Every structure is written in structure tokens, then in C-alpha cells.
Amino acid sequence: MSYISTDSEWTFELLEAYDSEIKRIAKRYKLDTYPNQIEVISAEQMMDAYASVGMPLGYHHWSYGKHFLATQKNYQRGAMGLAYEIVINSSPCIAYLMEENTLPMQALVIAHACYGHNSFFKGNYLFKTWTDASAIVDYLVFSRGYIKKCEERYGIEEVEKILDSCHSLMNYGVDRYKRPKPISAEEEVHRQEEREEILQQQVNDLWRTIPKGHEEEVEKKQRNFPSEPQENLLYFIEKNAPLLKPWQREIIRIVRKMAQYFYPQRQTQVMNEGWATFWHYTLLHTLYDEGLVDEGFMLEFLTSHTNVVAQPAFDSPNYNGINPYALGFNMFQDIKRICQHPSEEDKEWFPEIAGSDWLETLHFAMKNFKDESFIQQYLSPKLIRDFKLFSLYDDERAAKYLVDAIHNEKGYRTIRDNLSQQYDLSYREPNIQAWSVDLRGDRSLTLRHTMQSNIPLSEDSSEVIKHLHSLWGFDIHLETYSDGKKVKDQSCPDTHE
Amino acid sequence: MSYFIDRRLNGKNKSLVNRQRFMQRYKKHIKQAVSEAINKRSITDMERGESISIPSQDTHEPIISHGQGGQQHRIYPGNKQFAAGDKIDRPKGGGGGSGSGKAGNSGEGEDEFSFYISKEEFLNYIFEDLALPNMVKKTLSTQDEFETKHAGFVTAGTANNLSIIRSMRNAHARRIALSAGKKRKLKALLLEQQELEANPDGFKHHARLLAISEEISVLKSRIKKVPYLDTFDLRYRSQVKYPVPTSKAVMFCLMDVSGSMTQDIKEIAKRFYILLYLFLQKNYDKIELVFIRHHTSAKEVSEEEFFYSRETGGTIVSSALKLMHEIVQDRYSASEWNIYAAQASDGDNWDDDSPQCASLLSQYILPEVQYFSYIEITPQDHQALWHAYQALGKAWPKEFAMAQIKEPGDIYTVFRELFAKQPQGSRQGESA
Numbered sequence: 001m002s003y004i005s006t007d008s009e010w011t012f013e014l015l016e017a018y019d020s021e022i023k024r025i026a027k028r029y030k031l032d033t034y035p036n037q038i039e040v041i042s043a044e045q046m047m048d049a050y051a052s053v054g055m056p057l058g059y060h061h062w063s064y065g066k067h068f069l070a071t072q073k074n075y076q077r078g079a080m081g082l083a084y085e086i087v088i089n090s091s092p093c094i095a096y097l098m099e100e101n102t103l104p105m106q107a108l109v110i111a112h113a114c115y116g117h118n119s120f121f122k123g124n125y126l127f128k129t130w131t132d133a134s135a136i137v138d139y140l141v142f143s144r145g146y147i148k149k150c151e152e153r154y155g156i157e158e159v160e161k162i163l164d165s166c167h168s169l170m171n172y173g174v175d176r177y178k179r180p181k182p183i184s185a186e187e188e189v190h191r192q193e194e195r196e197e198i199l200q201q202q203v204n205d206l207w208r209t210i211p212k213g214h215e216e217e218v219e220k221k222q223r224n225f226p227s228e229p230q231e232n233l234l235y236f237i238e239k240n241a242p243l244l245k246p247w248q249r250e251i252i253r254i255v256r257k258m259a260q261y262f263y264p265q266r267q268t269q270v271m272n273e274g275w276a277t278f279w280h281y282t283l284l285h286t287l288y289d290e291g292l293v294d295e296g297f298m299l300e301f302l303t304s305h306t307n308v309v310a311q312p313a314f315d316s317p318n319y320n321g322i323n324p325y326a327l328g329f330n331m332f333q334d335i336k337r338i339c340q341h342p343s344e345e346d347k348e349w350f351p352e353i354a355g356s357d358w359l360e361t362l363h364f365a366m367k368n369f370k371d372e373s374f375i376q377q378y379l380s381p382k383l384i385r386d387f388k389l390f391s392l393y394d395d396e397r398a399a400k401y402l403v404d405a406i407h408n409e410k411g412y413r414t415i416r417d418n419l420s421q422q423y424d425l426s427y428r429e430p431n432i433q434a435w436s437v438d439l440r441g442d443r444s445l446t447l448r449h450t451m452q453s454n455i456p457l458s459e460d461s462s463e464v465i466k467h468l469h470s471l472w473g474f475d476i477h478l479e480t481y482s483d484g485k486k487v488k489d490q491s492c493p494d495t496h497e
Numbered sequence: 498m499s500y501f502i503d504r505r506l507n508g509k510n511k512s513l514v515n516r517q518r519f520m521q522r523y524k525k526h527i528k529q530a531v532s533e534a535i536n537k538r539s540i541t542d543m544e545r546g547e548s549i550s551i552p553s554q555d556t557h558e559p560i561i562s563h564g565q566g567g568q569q570h571r572i573y574p575g576n577k578q579f580a581a582g583d584k585i586d587r588p589k590g591g592g593g594g595s596g597s598g599k600a601g602n603s604g605e606g607e608d609e610f611s612f613y614i615s616k617e618e619f620l621n622y623i624f625e626d627l628a629l630p631n632m633v634k635k636t637l638s639t640q641d642e643f644e645t646k647h648a649g650f651v652t653a654g655t656a657n658n659l660s661i662i663r664s665m666r667n668a669h670a671r672r673i674a675l676s677a678g679k680k681r682k683l684k685a686l687l688l689e690q691q692e693l694e695a696n697p698d699g700f701k702h703h704a705r706l707l708a709i710s711e712e713i714s715v716l717k718s719r720i721k722k723v724p725y726l727d728t729f730d731l732r733y734r735s736q737v738k739y740p741v742p743t744s745k746a747v748m749f750c751l752m753d754v755s756g757s758m759t760q761d762i763k764e765i766a767k768r769f770y771i772l773l774y775l776f777l778q779k780n781y782d783k784i785e786l787v788f789i790r791h792h793t794s795a796k797e798v799s800e801e802e803f804f805y806s807r808e809t810g811g812t813i814v815s816s817a818l819k820l821m822h823e824i825v826q827d828r829y830s831a832s833e834w835n836i837y838a839a840q841a842s843d844g845d846n847w848d849d850d851s852p853q854c855a856s857l858l859s860q861y862i863l864p865e866v867q868y869f870s871y872i873e874i875t876p877q878d879h880q881a882l883w884h885a886y887q888a889l890g891k892a893w894p895k896e897f898a899m900a901q902i903k904e905p906g907d908i909y910t911v912f913r914e915l916f917a918k919q920p921q922g923s924r925q926g927e928s929a
Contacts, residue, residue, distance in 0.1 A: 015501060060514045062522045063558055390579055450856070
């Protein structure tokens with residue numbers, strides 16, 4: 001076989017040639033993917049895509065403009081190369097290739113995004129459960145159109161106000177346990193109209209002020225609302241906030257849907273990037289082994305691959321947290337190693353996978369885990385040693401940090417537990433729930449923050465309460481509980497001063 | 498199945514609307530930054546954009562997250578010498594933050610959100626909604642600046658345009674035309690005369706000879722009468738005037754530097770001049786600046802001297818107006834230059850002088866200028882000059898404007914007021 005190319009200039013024919021070879025090899029490795037839609041774009045367009053979180057179309061909001069300006073500035077100053085890939089969880093799976101890239105880079109992106117990420121989107125349980133790849137683009141079209149209509153009807157400022165508020169609560173707009181059913185855009189429009197009418201009736205009923213019979217009142221007094229605490233704050237507000245107009249409820253719903261769509265991605269960063277990086281590495285190496293690409297190609301590819309998976313040490317000026325590409329890639333490589341060449345230690349730690357078929361094991365890992373459980377399950381002592389991980393215990397009551405585990409026999413499990421916890425969204429984000437509404441009195445909404453390990457809320461929370469207040473329309477109380485005791489109380493409007 | 502789509506030809510400005518929304522939202526900040534920049538820059542240094550910084554607190558989008566404190570575990574890579582049980586000093590300045598692996602938190606933490614606006618945007622922020630007063634007057638439709646161009650030769654003109662070569666050539670041709678026939682005849686007669694005289698029995702032809710010599714002398718005198726150079730021969734180089742769009746402007750900065758003008762007042766005035774300069778720069782290719790300062794007498798000075806030297810003494814405003822008029826007469830003909838003038842003062846003037854100023858303006862200056870603006874920078878009541886000028890505003894509504902500035906904050910609004918867009922209708926018709 002001869003090389004597919006020896007030049008670094010790309011053409012559409014060459015891209016197609018690479019794609020079909022990579023596809024052939026991907027099939028051999030049982031990568032199951034959505035169809036690919038590969039779009040060649042310019043650097044400016046890449047900045048656009050960047051600014052809109054990779055969404056091919058989104059509603060307009062100043063915050064995206066802010067992202068764009070920041071991206072543009074960094075790019076122009078040369079402080080940042082553009083990410084060479086953006087891929088969208090949709091079917092067909094949309095991936096962007098930047099025009100400026102060389103041919104080896106384009107091949108790398110095709111392998112990484114179109115076969116790596118793509119198969120992850122299709123295979124991972126979180127994505128399967130929570131997102132519907134075939135409906136997302138339709139929904140984006142619907143939401144963009146709807147918000148535009150609202151802007152025309154109610155003014156940009158009004159819409160912006162409600163979007164600002166919703167964005168501040170976006171992370172509290174997801175259902176963690178219930179699964180939404182995907183629907184098409186047309187259906188969405190139809191349902192939206194129905195919802196408007198019905199919802200308004202229900203809400204009004206909840207807040208009825210016409211006096212009723214005596215017995216009913218007594219009953220109502222004892223009734224707690226909501227009957228159970230609600231963790232999806234945006235949903236709770238959308239359904240129950242007394243003063244919102246139907247269109248405002250619909251906007252809350254749109255933001256909620258977007259949050260839900262991104263929810264799996266937020267939980268699988270390490271896995272997703274690790275998986276895609278593992279596969280671009282493996283696929284392109286296979287191309288080389290088959291004699292389809294030359295050494296020049298491999299050198300260029302390996303240069304950028306090495307940059308991607310670099311993990312600076314904690315004391316390096318380049319340190320910016322644990323690099324999900326590095327951790328994920330090395331974990332998948334490590335799993336493969338454990339399957340193929342297990343050491344005694346591996347056999348002791350991973351008896352169920354040591355010596356098993358590596359491809360099967362890798363696919364199983366990709367499908368059934370999220371970052372937190374993936375690390376808990378597969379982070380090996382060898383990798384902890386390779387990364388020289390250590391765990392720092394920061395207790396505000398102590399004058400100094402405590403190194404409570406390092407990469408040794410005694411520390412492996414602690415490090416694995418702590419690292420896993422670091423990726424646990426429910427641990428990473430404060431636990432706040434809609435607790436009760438004073439139905440009979442001032443209609444105030446009380447939220448309860450349950451502290452974990454005495455970690456307080458950031459200062460932002462007072463700002464967020466203001467947003468909550470503007471959505472709810474009546475007083476907001478945020479109570480912080482630690483070990484069942486109330487330790488802090490915030491309100492909007494502020495009653496403490 | 499994979500599809501390749503070439504999207505490069507699609508618009509690249511997908512983020513344009515969002516960018517505009519952002520700029521709209523932070524207009525106040527941007528304008529603030531722009532006006533600070535104006536303060537720092539020199540009048541002529543406007544050929545660049547500006548880096549705008551907005552406190553990140555203001556552009557921050559709050560979300561609920563964990564703060565510092567409590568008990569937290571964090572995992573770091575790259576251990577070098579730590580052993581379990583080691584205690585480490587807390588880093589100064591509270592670095593670290595919770596959950597260093599958090600993607601959502603990266604990139605934050607700068608104190609300022611800064612970005613760059615282009616020169617055009619920079620200027621647009623200053624000149625939003627403004628249009629040059631009476632600009633139509635000097636636009637293509639009614640130019641009154643001309644450029645002379647050669648357009649061949651004509652028979653009439655002034656002596657300095659006489660084309661000697663052309664004239665001599667014409668004279669030569671005319672002389673040939675008028676005398677050639679006669680000369681030919683003369684030649685023939687002379688030949689005949691010679692022959693007859695040489696003839697031995699020429700006496701027979703005596704009568705003929707007499708006739709010939711008669712004819713010869715007539716011809717000779719006729720030939721002699723053909724003028725060497727006739728007015729008819731003269732040719733002049735033709736100079737035709739072509740109208741060209743006016744693109745030159747001169748800006749007169751007039752300022753009172755008497756003892757009563759403090760540095761603060763001068764600073765305000767400077768801002769005003771800068772804005773005017775910028776504004777002209779946007780509309781004209783070439784702008785000259787003339788700085789005239791005055792107390793009891795006026796003097797043309799450099800920019801540096803204009804703004805930063807101190808004088809004491811009384812104030813006679815008319816001296817500056819006179820000097821301006823002289824300079825205009827001398828160097829800036831109104832047909833060639835668009836003349837703008839901005840006068841700044843604290844309003845003080847020698848009492849008898851104010852009416853004189855008004856009459857100077859209305860007689861000599863206002864007919865020549867595009868625009869004359871007067872700003873009175875004083876927190877107090879209007880002074881004599883103001884009252885004298887007030888009538889001018891009515892008589893010359895398009896050319897003259899005045900306003901009072903009380904504090905630095907007013908300057909921008911005043912500037913806008915002075916140059917506020919005039920309704921389209923009022924500009925028509927007056928250009929003749």
C-alpha cells in the first residue's frame with residue numbers, strides 16, 4: 001500500500017480518503033457512531049462556534065458576545081491557539097475542521113471527534129438516557145425562534161433579564177433522576193401553546209385568594225408546599241412562580257432544556273476526552289502500521305498529541321487543574337495495558353479485567369460509567385504513581401494544609417476516593433433545594449442549602465438570590481444547614497440590614 | 498457515512514449580534530473608558546482603537562458554587578517531596594480554590610474583563626448620532642474650491658499666460674499666408690525686369706520697365722505692410738477651473754488664558770477642542786490647527802503653550818477675534834478652507850469689549866466660518882460676553898452655537914448638544 005498523502009496541504013479528496021480509511025479501522029475496533037457531518041470552517045467561524053458553546057445555532061445573549069470577545073482577544077494576542085476540534089452531540093454528529101490546519105491535524109480531528117467523541121455520545125449511558133441526539137438541532141431551532149419572537153414582542157431587555165436570571169440557576173435546572181422524553185420541534189411548538197394555557201390556570205389555582213370554607217383553610221394550613229423538597233429549581237419556578245407570564249415560563253423551560261442537554265457532558269469530561277484521545281492515538285497508529293501514512297505525518301501528529309496530553313505539575317506556572325485529556329487518555333491506555341500485560345499488582349487490584357479482552361473491557365467502561373465512577377473503578381496504583389498524585393486536606397480551622405495521602409501503598413485508596421469525589425457533581429455543587437413556600441403568608445420561597453463538610457457558598461450566592469427573587473416575585477430565603485442545624489440565613493430583599 | 502461540507506463561505510459573523518448585545522449592555526463602561534482615553538491622548542493621536550477594560554465584577558455571571566472554607570480534599574499531580582502527614586503553609590492570597598478540576602471555573606479570576614475596540618468603534622462612540630453642521634454646504638453638490646487645469650490655447654487672456662511659441666508660429670504662418678503671393682509676383686517681376694534690362698534692344702520696352710518698377714515698389718510696400726506680429730497671432734494658455742470637493746479644514750482654538758482661567762477650566766476646554774478635532778478629522782482629509790490665546794492681547798501659539806502656559810492680567814476677548822480674522826484673511830481663504838472655530842472662556846471680559854466682540858463676529862467672522870462655537874466654563878451665572886453673544890445665536894442659528902459647562906461631566910453632553918444632528922430640512926436650500 002502507498003501513502004494516502006505525503007504533503008501537508010489538505011484537499012477535500014484527501015479528507016475523504018482519510019475519513020474512509022479511519023472509518024474502516026474504527027469499524028474494526030467496533031466503534032459505533034452516528035453519521036458524521038464534517039464542516040470545514042475558517043478561524044473566525046471557529047471563534048463564533050467557540051463563543052456559542054459549540055452550538056450551531058443558539059439564541060442571542062450578551063454573554064455569548066462576552067465569550068466571543070474574550071476568545072478573539074486571546075486568539076489575536078496569540079495567547080491561545082484555537083481548539084482544533086468542536087463536536088456536537090447530535091445526529092448526524094457535527095464536527096468542525098479548521099481551514100488553517102494541516103492535513104495531519106485534520107486527520108487527527110476526524111479520528112478524535114468523528115469517531116472518538118461520536119461513539120462516546122452514542123454509547124455512553126448518560127448520553128443515551130438524557131439527550132436525544134436526533135432532536136437537539138430541531139430544539140435549538142425552536143428555542144432560537146421562540147426567544148426571538150419574545151424579543152420582538154416584549155423587548156430585548158425584558159427577555160435578557162429573564163435569561164440572565166435563568167443562566168445564574170442553570171446548574172439547578174436539571175433533573176438528576178427522571179428521564180425526559182425527547183420530542184420533535186413541531187411537537188414542541190404545539191405543546192408549548194397548550195402548556196401556556198393550562199399552566200396559567202394551575203398556577204392561579206395555587207394562589208387563589210378567594211376565601212373558601214373554614215374546613216378547607218385548616219387543611220391548607222397544615223399542607224406543606226412543595227410536598228417534597230425540589231432540587232430542580234428552574235423547574236419548580238417554571239411551574240409554580242406566581243407572577244410569571246406564560247412566555248417567561250417558556251424561556252425558563254428552554255434554559256432548563258439546554259442545561260439538561262449539557263448535563264451528561266459535565267459529568268463525563270475526563271471519560272469523553274480520554275476516550276476520544278485514546279482513539280485518535282490508536283486509529284492513527286493503526287494507519288501508520290498499515291503503511292498508509294509516513295513518518296512526517298506521525299511526527300506532526302505526535303507533536304500535537306503530546307501537547308494535548310501534557311500534565312503540568314501542581315507547582316508549574318502552566319498548572320491549571322488536572323488535564324482531563326491527560327487523565328482520561330492515560331486511564332484508557334492503562335486499562336488496555338492491564339488487559340494485555342497485567343502485573344501482579346494489577347491482578348490483585350483488578351482481578352476481573354486483568355488479562356481480559358481489552359477492546360471489550362474498554363467498550364464496557366465507556367458505556368457504563370461517568371467520571372466519578374470511572375475513576376473509582378479503574379484508577380490504578382500505577383497511574384497514581386505515574387501522575388505522582390497526592391491528596392491535600394484543607395481544613396479552614398487548621399493553620400496549614402495536610403498532605404493526607406501520596407502515591408504509595410497506603411495512599412492509593414484515599415487518592416482514588418478523593419479524586420473520584422472531585423468529579424462528583426453532587427459533591428462539587430452545593431446542595432440546594434426548594435424547601436417550602438409560605439402559601440398563607442407572604443408567599444416567600446425558602447431554599448435550603450445543606451452543607452457538605454462545612455463548605456460555605458461562594459459570595460455569588462447573594463447575587464443569585466436576587467435573580468431568584470426576580471423570577472419568583474416574592475421574598476426569597478436561603479437557609480444554610482449543617483448537621484441539621486441552621487447556621488446561616490440569607491434573604492432577598494435583605495432583611496438583616 | 499460521512500458528509501463533508503464546506504462552510505467557509507458562510508458568514509463569519511455569527512457572533513455579531515451577541516457582540517453588539519454585549520457592547521450595548523456595557524455601553525456605559527465603554528464610554529467611560531473611551532473618555533478616559535481621550536483625556537490621556539494628545540489631540541492628534543486618534544489613529545488607533547482602544548483597549549477597554551470592564552471590572553470583571555460587572556460582567557460576571559453569578560452562579561451558585563462553593564466558596565473557600567470548610568473541610569476539603571483536593572488532588573494534585575506532580576508530587577515531588579511530600580510524604581503523608583506533611584503540613585504545608587497555606588499559600589498567600591488564598592489561591593487554590595475549590596475543585597481545581599472544575600472546568601467551569603477555569604479562565605475566571607482576572608480582575609478586569611478587557612477587549613479591544615477598533616478605531617472606528619472608538620470614534621463612533623464619541624460621535625454617535627452626530628453630523629457636521631452645514632456639511633451639505635461643502636459637499637460635492639456645491640463645491641467652491643477650484644483647481645485650475647490646462648485646457649489648450651485660446652485667443653484671449655492675460656499677458657502672463659501668453660504662449661510665445663504658439664504666437665510666433667501663428668505670426669509666421671500669417672505672414673506667409675499674406676505675403677507669399679505678392680512675393681511670388683515680385684520675384685517674377687524682378688526676373689522680367691532683369692531680362693528686359695539685359696536685353697540690347699531693351700529701350701523698346703521702356704514703358705514696360707517703368708510699369709514693372711512701379712509695380713515692384715507697390716508690391717514691396719505691400720509686403721512691408723504685413724505686420725511681423727499681429728494681435729490676431731497671439732495665443733494664450735487656457736486655464737480652466739474645475740471644482741474639487743473641499744477636504745481641508747482649519748480649526749481655530751481660541752482660549753482665554755487670563756488669570757481667572759484655572760488649570761481645571763483649561764483641561765475642560767482641552768477636552769472640548771479634542772472632541773472638535775476628532776470630529777473634523779472624521780470628515781476632512783486635512784486639518785490644520787491654529788491656537789490663539791489671549792488675555793488683553795492675543796497671540797498665536799503652539800499646542801503645548803496653548804494649554805499649559807500661564808498668564809495673568811485682564812481679558813479683552815475681541816483681540817483674539819481680530820487676530821483670528823487676520824489669520825483667515827492671510828492664510829485660509831474661505832473658498833478653500835472649511836473654517837471652524839471654538840472659543841472657550843470663563844466668561845470674563847472687559848465690560849466695553851463684549852458688544853465689540855459680537856459685532857466682530859457677525860461682521861467678519863461668522864460669514865466666513867462653517868461653525869463657531871462658544872463655551873463658557875463657569876459654575877456661576879452668565880457674564881457679559883454670554884449676553885452679548887446671545888443675540889448672535891438667533892441671527893446665525895446654523896453657524897453659531899453657545900453653551901455653558903459647569904463641570905467636567907458636562908463636556909460630553911455639551912459637545913453633543915452643540916453638534917446635534919440638524920433636521921434634514923433645515924440644511925437644504927441654504928447652500929446657495
